[in-house]
Amino acid sequence: MNAPTALSHLVPEFHPRAVPQALLDALAARFGARCSTAMAVREQHGRDESSFEVPPPAAVVFAESTQDVADAVALAAKHDVPVIPFGVGSSLEGHLLAVQGGISIDVSRMNKVLSVNADDLTVTVQAGVLRKQLNEEVKSTGLFFPIDPGADASIGGMTATRASGTNAVRYGTMRENVLALEVVTASGEVIRTGTRAKKSSAGYDLTRLMVGSEGTLGIVTEITLRLYPIPExxxxxxxxxxxxxxxxxxxxxxxxxxxxxxxxxxxxxxxxxxxxxxxxxxxxxxxxxxxxxxxxxxxxxxxxxxxxxxxxxxxxxxxxxxxxxxxxxxxxxxxxxxxxxxxxxxxxxxxxxxxxxxxxxxxxxxxxxxxxxxxxxxxxxxxxxxxxxxxxxxxxxxxxxxxxxxxxxxxxxxxxxxxxxxLGGTCTGEHGVGLHKMGFLVDEAGAGAVDMMRTIKRALDPKNILNPGKIFSL
The missing domain is CATH 3.40.462.10 (FAD-linked oxidases, C-terminal domain)
Known part of the structure; x- marks a missing residue:
């Protein structure tokens, strides 16, 4: 393991890409009032709980379904424009900042608990469902979802950052508690990973690949989670x-x-x-x-x-x-x-x-x-x-x-x-890499492992439009 270099904590430079008017017109035609270019809305979606100051995205799309997300991504891909998913804006490491410009896709209106399978101890939710909301909706079944990062974060954001929190010592992190996902890829295709079964040996573990990928490999729109009995x-x-x-x-x-x-x-x-x-x-x-x-x-x-x-x-x-x-x-x-x-x-x-x-x-x-x-x-x-x-x-x-x-x-x-x-530890236990820990990731994982991550990123997102400039630079 390498010791961190003297400059590994510095934030990379920002290089915004142009957002053509043709894309903004296409988004307005598809989403109407649910696509906003108002500065107040853009600024709200261009800042999180980190200390970084970055220009806001060029537009914000308020998605209400997986198809909305897929259509927005497909239009952005056509114009090689970045897309950044947005939940509630509680991230701490600059995850949702438009460091290369682009558009923000707000999934907060995708806030439905889709199915509760109490007998199997599972629940499927849309990405915009909030942590406290989820527990309110399932408590009548005698079950609860234990991952508690403190903030009332969205389940989609918690999945993207592989969150954990106060209960992790007993119940684990999002990594152990996400069973299956619905994900929009960089081309606008919708895929599903995993099942409601407790285990599987079928193919690559795409669910674990997406959990913690911080929106750089796909935009999560639905999540199937483990539930637990409320303790006696x-x-x-x-x-x-x-x-x-x-x-x-x-x-x-x-x-x-x-x-x-x-x-x-x-x-x-x-x-x-x-x-x-x-x-x-x-x-x-x-x-x-x-x-x-x-x-x-x-x-x-x-x-x-x-x-x-x-x-x-x-x-x-x-x-x-x-x-x-x-x-x-x-x-x-x-x-x-x-x-x-x-x-x-x-x-x-x-x-x-x-x-x-x-x-x-x-x-x-x-x-x-x-x-x-x-x-x-x-x-x-x-x-x-x-x-x-x-x-x-x-x-x-x-x-x-x-x-x-x-x-x-x-x-x-x-x-x-x-x-x-x-001491054999990590630079981030739960917040994710985002912008702030990009240099530290190299120090921790080594150049070879980060190059492998880049290879995966290029294969799944050849135009580098999915939350670019996060985790590592290309």
């Missing part, structure tokens, strides 16, 4: 610690002992202060673990007792338990509001978010050295982590008009990724 008992707890190291050592011990914990999240003291101010909470301002246990009443009780004993060995205290949905929601407010609380703590700032993941045995080594570097920099930051699977995030809060602060934040991110890779 759920208990949540928060626990404060005298130091981050004590909290992390507790997590490592819990995971290595095989305790089937459903969620275990780390929040540092900076983030606790920000959340207290934002949500008017009175949480103890110390490093904190948020934990959740799923199972039978006796199983949950046993798990919780084991974890509490382990935490006590490392100075964990002030346990607060919650068993009702209302109490759990209050406790989890701290985690789910962390990003927005941080942004509001410094008005006008933008956040550069890191996303490393390391083997659980190396978590403390990676995290503690990175905290020391962040503290030394004096740049405001917050720290949260899905530490049960070795994944954590710094959010460096910078003044977008201060190049020096951006340089400091990028250097911190660069050092963090280098450390994670040296």
């Amino acid at each position: 008992a759920i208990s949540a707890a928060i626990c404060s610690f005298p130091s981050i190291e004590a909290a992390v050592r507790t997590v490592i011990q819990v995971i290595q002992l095989g305790v089937p914990i459903a969620r275990v999240e780390l929040i540092d003291v900076n983030t606790v202060r920000m959340v207290n101010a934002h949500s008017k909470l009175g949480l103890r301002e110390e490093p904190m673990l948020l934990m959740e246990f799923h199972g039978s009443p006796s199983g949950v009780k046993e798990q919780a007792e084991v974890v509490q004993e382990i935490a006590a060995e490392f100075g964990g205290n002030a346990f607060e338990w919650a068993t009702t949905p209302e109490e759990r929601t209050r406790l989890w407010t701290a985690r789910h509001n962390a990003y927005f609380a941080a942004i509001q703590s410094r008005p006008g700032c933008r956040a550069i978010s890191t996303d490393t993941c390391v083997p659980i045995s190396r978590l403390a080594d990676c995290l503690l050295d990175s905290v020391a570097e962040a503290d030394e920099s004096k740049l405001p930051y917050f720290l949260v982590g899905h530490v049960g699977d070795g994944n954590f995030h710094f959010g460096y809060l910078l003044d977008p008009n201060d190049p020096k602060e951006r340089e400091v934040a990028e250097e911190l991110n660069h050092k963090l990724v280098a450390r994670a890779l040296s």
